[in-house]
Amino acid sequence: MPVHQANNLWILETRQTAYAFGLTPAGLLVHSYWGIRLRDLDDYPRPQDVPPYASWSGPAHLSPEEYPAYAGVKYTEPCLKATFSDGVRDTVLSYRGGQVMPGQPDTLRILLQEAYYPLQVALYYRVYPAHDLIERWVEVTNGGQAPVTLERVWSALWHLPWGGGYRLSHLWGRWFEEWQLCREPLQPGVKVKESRRLTTSHSANPWFALDRGAADEGQGEVWFGVLAWSGNWKMAAEVTETGATRLGIGINDWDFAWRLNPGETFATPPSLAGYTTGGFGAASRHLHDYVRDHLPHGKRLHPVLYNSWEAVFFDVDEASQAAVAERAAQMGVELFVMDDGWFHRRDGDHAGLGDWWPDRQKFPRGLQPLIQRINDLGMDFGLWIEPEMVNPDSELYRAHPDWVIHFPTRQRTEMRNELILNMARPDVQAYLLEKLDALLRNHNIAFIKWDMNRNVSEPGWADAPGDPRELWVRYVQGVYRLWETLARRHPHVLWQSCSGGGGRVDFGLLRVADQFWVSDNTEATARLGIQEGFSQFMPAITMEAQVTHMGDPLMPLPFRFHVSMMGTLGISANLLTWRPEELRLGAEMVALYKEIRPVVQLGDQYRLLPAQGRPFTATQYMSKDRAEGVLFAFRTHMPEPARIPPIYLRGLEPAADYVVDGFEGVRSGLAWMNTGLPLNLKNGASTLRRIRRVG
Numbered sequence: 001m002p003v004h005q006a007n008n009l010w011i012l013e014t015r016q017t018a019y020a021f022g023l024t025p026a027g028l029l030v031h032s033y034w035g036i037r038l039r040d041l042d043d044y045p046r047p048q049d050v051p052p053y054a055s056w057s058g059p060a061h062l063s064p065e066e067y068p069a070y071a072g073v074k075y076t077e078p079c080l081k082a083t084f085s086d087g088v089r090d091t092v093l094s095y096r097g098g099q100v101m102p103g104q105p106d107t108l109r110i111l112l113q114e115a116y117y118p119l120q121v122a123l124y125y126r127v128y129p130a131h132d133l134i135e136r137w138v139e140v141t142n143g144g145q146a147p148v149t150l151e152r153v154w155s156a157l158w159h160l161p162w163g164g165g166y167r168l169s170h171l172w173g174r175w176f177e178e179w180q181l182c183r184e185p186l187q188p189g190v191k192v193k194e195s196r197r198l199t200t201s202h203s204a205n206p207w208f209a210l211d212r213g214a215a216d217e218g219q220g221e222v223w224f225g226v227l228a229w230s231g232n233w234k235m236a237a238e239v240t241e242t243g244a245t246r247l248g249i250g251i252n253d254w255d256f257a258w259r260l261n262p263g264e265t266f267a268t269p270p271s272l273a274g275y276t277t278g279g280f281g282a283a284s285r286h287l288h289d290y291v292r293d294h295l296p297h298g299k300r301l302h303p304v305l306y307n308s309w310e311a312v313f314f315d316v317d318e319a320s321q322a323a324v325a326e327r328a329a330q331m332g333v334e335l336f337v338m339d340d341g342w343f344h345r346r347d348g349d350h351a352g353l354g355d356w357w358p359d360r361q362k363f364p365r366g367l368q369p370l371i372q373r374i375n376d377l378g379m380d381f382g383l384w385i386e387p388e389m390v391n392p393d394s395e396l397y398r399a400h401p402d403w404v405i406h407f408p409t410r411q412r413t414e415m416r417n418e419l420i421l422n423m424a425r426p427d428v429q430a431y432l433l434e435k436l437d438a439l440l441r442n443h444n445i446a447f448i449k450w451d452m453n454r455n456v457s458e459p460g461w462a463d464a465p466g467d468p469r470e471l472w473v474r475y476v477q478g479v480y481r482l483w484e485t486l487a488r489r490h491p492h493v494l495w496q497s498c499s500g501g502g503g504r505v506d507f508g509l510l511r512v513a514d515q516f517w518v519s520d521n522t523e524a525t526a527r528l529g530i531q532e533g534f535s536q537f538m539p540a541i542t543m544e545a546q547v548t549h550m551g552d553p554l555m556p557l558p559f560r561f562h563v564s565m566m567g568t569l570g571i572s573a574n575l576l577t578w579r580p581e582e583l584r585l586g587a588e589m590v591a592l593y594k595e596i597r598p599v600v601q602l603g604d605q606y607r608l609l610p611a612q613g614r615p616f617t618a619t620q621y622m623s624k625d626r627a628e629g630v631l632f633a634f635r636t637h638m639p640e641p642a643r644i645p646p647i648y649l650r651g652l653e654p655a656a657d658y659v660v661d662g663f664e665g666v667r668s669g670l671a672w673m674n675t676g677l678p679l680n681l682k683n684g685a686s687t688l689r690r691i692r693r694v695g
């Protein structure tokens with residue numbers, strides 16, 4: 001049983017970790033433990049009351065409250081902030097009971113009740129014993145007769161073991177340069193990371209890792225987690241004046257309000273977190289395993305794809321795509337994706353978004369003949385859409401100018417000539433459902449790339465039924481609803497989430513999306529760092545990585561392939577201009593990728609020599625049964641005669657025998673892992689070495 005209760009103490013145990021909280025003698029619900037799993041249940045510490053600090057701070061301010069609401073003498077970051085209909089802005093929660101959910105032995109619900117008003121707060125905990133992860137979310141229910149306005153309602157507050165000196169790892173960046181890793185010591189005060197962009201954002205991501213400054217890829221205590229949400233989010237890592245460290249995470253309270261009417265419940269998205277002693281590498285692998293086990297289409301291998309974008313941009317038509325498709329098929333591509341440019345009047349980014357039917361000039365016979373040709377060549381067909389956007393120059397916008405997010409008295413700021421459809425509106429959802437459902441019903445489409453190419457401005461919703469600031473949440477719920485309905489109706493379709501590259505990558509989308517477009521930057525050396533940052537929380541199977549012509553200087557073709565073979569391989573280049581030897585090399589690389597694909601997509605990933613900030617890098621993937629592995633190493637540019645450092649393999653069975661491509665002899669796993677491999681790479685060179693168990 002993963003959930004234990006003893007004398008007002010709740011203990012959640014995974015295979016290797018434990019998390020405990022309970023009631024103090026005075027009745028405060030406080031956190032008491034998060035770390036390695038202990039031998040006996042009696043070993044877990046019991047919550048204690050803390051005396052007030054003179055007249056300045058109450059006990060709750062000084063205690064690691066499990067889910068603090070704003071109330072009383074308490075100034076640390078609360079999880080809940082509400083205003084009652086009579087103007088009272090103080091929420092006093094007290095424990096009313098807890099139970100393991102009937103039929104769900106891994107899920108615990110703790111009920112809290114407001115002292116005066118009929119407001120109930122249910123804290124949910126789900127334990128994933130095999131993944132060593134714990135998931136938390138919250139449901140707030142208004143049992144009264146008058147509405148309550150919620151102004152902050154976070155998913156979780158994660159308390160770290162007492163003692164300062166923590167270091168926060170987080171991801172930052174911007175369009176074309178996503179997934180940059182930053183590690184910084186936490187100082188007294190609050191460090192905030194957030195998105196106010198309506199989407200998850202390129203600039204930050206709701207992933208965190210906390211350590212005491214000494215963890216590395218291979219060892220050390222790390223507390224890590226994510227928020228499963230695709231809209232505005234906030235994460236606040238706080239070091240209090242008494243040296244307690246905690247991290248609150250949830251929907252962003254910036255410009256947020258939610259009118260909770262009588263009888264209604266507001267449910268937060270979940271936050272998933274874990275603890276490991278195996279360093280940042282193990283933290284990533286825990287999340288990778290969880291993601292793979294929760295992909296909408298399960299652990300099936302993802303296909304090698306071709307994508308038209310970097311090849312011809314908007315210039316797609318039946319004849320040219322059919323010609324490229326022949327070359328792609330010869331190269332071993334399994335899925336042919338036609339990107340932007342295929343729909344009504346879409347000759348550039350100035351028109352067409354919203355009118356989701358094939359352009360008659362480019363596809364006079366519709367899409368079906370091209371799809372048939374592609375299927376005849378043995379490939380599946382995929383298509384690009386950007387449902388949430390509309391160009392003012394479109395039939396949809398001319399018919400429904402009021403459907404976009406806007407303030408009536410403000411200019412509607414266009415970005416990439418786009419405005420954003422208000423996905424909170426049921427009529428917008430219904431229109432898109434009808435159009436996209438017809439597209440999927442009438443064509444043999446196996447894959448959809450769902451794009452979203454701008455961020456919000458003038459976030460107005462004139463005829464909102466509730467508080468217009470509910471837009472931030474209802475928009476995301478609308479996207480989920482539409483996407484889930486389409487996915488349910490067309491269960492064979494594989495979905496990719498894209499937002500101008502990595503603008504919307506998060507665990508919330510795992511309900512629908514199997515893979516992500518990580519960055520519009522496909523220049524191979526930049527990509528090394530970008531892909532590595534992405535791997536902090538997402539596994540290679542979800543990472544679409546394409547070989548393109550981007551780069552000046554252009555890296556050698558094998559280098560570009562090797563970079564892309566570290567994820568779900570794709571090619572986005574005009575194959576009609578490739579020379580015969582390039583086509584031959586491409587075919588060889590695709591064939592090799594198909595051999596190593598189970599290891600890359602389903603195995604364990606080890607960042608052996610991290611890429612960011614370095615002119616060399618090495619990454620290894622190892623099958624779960626430890627029988628097969630693959631090592632990738634890259635050198636970008638170092639002054640001669642410098643050499644890249646020796647590479648220590650990881651994840652091998654110590655006592656088993658292995659051979660490694662390009663190295664003499666059969667050696668034990670222990671030997672390969674403890675004696676560094678010298679790799680003599682030149683500038684601009686890469687290598688792929690297979691690792692095989694032979695005894």
Ligand code: GLA
Binds near residue numbers: 340384500520
């Ligand atoms: C975005 C995507 C690209 C491509 C274009 C098409 O920028 O990130 O991959 O699909 O849109 O307009």
